[in-house]
Amino acid sequence: xxxxxxxxxxxxxxxxxxxxxxxxxxxxxxxxxxxxxxxxxxxxxxxxxxxxxxxxxxxxxxxxxxxxxxxxxxxxxxxxxxxxxxxxxxxxxxxxxxxxxxxxxxxxxxxxxxxxxxxxxxxxxxxxxxxxxxxxxxxxxxxxxxxxxxxxxxxxxxxxxxxxxxxxxxxxxxxxxxxxxxxxxxxxxxxxxxxxxxxxxxxxxxxxxxxxxxxxxxxxxxxxxxxxxxxxxxxxxxxxxxxxxxxxxxxxxxxxxxxxxxxxxxxxxxxxxxxxxxxxxxxxxxxxxxxxxxxxxxxxxxxxxxxxxxxxxxxxxx
Numbered sequence: 001x002x003x004x005x006x007x008x009x010x011x012x013x014x015x016x017x018x019x020x021x022x023x024x025x026x027x028x029x030x031x032x033x034x035x036x037x038x039x040x041x042x043x044x045x046x047x048x049x050x051x052x053x054x055x056x057x058x059x060x061x062x063x064x065x066x067x068x069x070x071x072x073x074x075x076x077x078x079x080x081x082x083x084x085x086x087x088x089x090x091x092x093x094x095x096x097x098x099x100x101x102x103x104x105x106x107x108x109x110x111x112x113x114x115x116x117x118x119x120x121x122x123x124x125x126x127x128x129x130x131x132x133x134x135x136x137x138x139x140x141x142x143x144x145x146x147x148x149x150x151x152x153x154x155x156x157x158x159x160x161x162x163x164x165x166x167x168x169x170x171x172x173x174x175x176x177x178x179x180x181x182x183x184x185x186x187x188x189x190x191x192x193x194x195x196x197x198x199x200x201x202x203x204x205x206x207x208x209x210x211x212x213x214x215x216x217x218x219x220x221x222x223x224x225x226x227x228x229x230x231x232x233x234x235x236x237x238x239x240x241x242x243x244x245x246x247x248x249x250x251x252x253x254x255x256x257x258x259x260x261x262x263x264x265x266x267x268x269x270x271x272x273x274x275x276x277x278x279x280x281x282x283x284x285x286x287x288x289x290x291x292x293x294x295x296x297x298x299x300x301x302x303x304x305x306x307x308x309x310x311x312x313x314x315x316x317x318x
Contacts, residue, residue: 145208247289
């Protein structure tokens, strides 16, 4: 079995303090604990006893006896007598990750997540809520329905408020996986209504009902990487949009290529959108903070839509 160097280094750093805590453990039991074979563990031990403090004399090397009776005894751990500890930043990142994972629907072990979180907090590693907090934006009923659909292998009927057309639709979906991106939870699923793969943001699901019929997922060669849920690659339109400092939030929505970045905070963005009509409505609602430059047809469509809206106000456009 070939082990990656980072994985082996992590195991070696944990090995000595664990062995000291379990003096006399057999090579086989220690190998089981670290998830390796007995042969791999012996290789680790032979490497460890060649390591130590600068000077590398006999009294500066880690001393472990393991070749006589098949049991392991740490004679001199040097500076590795205690388990590794986490920094404050590492603990904060771990707590945030645990809390986010606990909110994501799926079949992961929530009891284990709660147990690890509680142990970290009991050890004095509580997350400072004035600096960071995890916001749960998925209603409990929606989360429970998705959990049930996954665990019971059932289809799911949802009411979904789409981002591109601002339209409420009812769909029957077969959940493939649940994922998170930019702090939001998404369901990657086969949509029976569209007859294609779709990604649904869970905080836009207004209702969800687990159906009696089984989940039916078409096979696919590889799962697509989670990307911008606004974009469908088979029908995307490439656009170039100028934005003012007040419209810089567009970078977070479209996540395209920043072509120009002005000192005042404005700039120019190239991105792909699935529904040009959605972009037209977005631009019209921003009071000049967003300006479509390309394609020319879309720029003209924005102008025509703006004129039509002004005409409804009567003479003078007011």
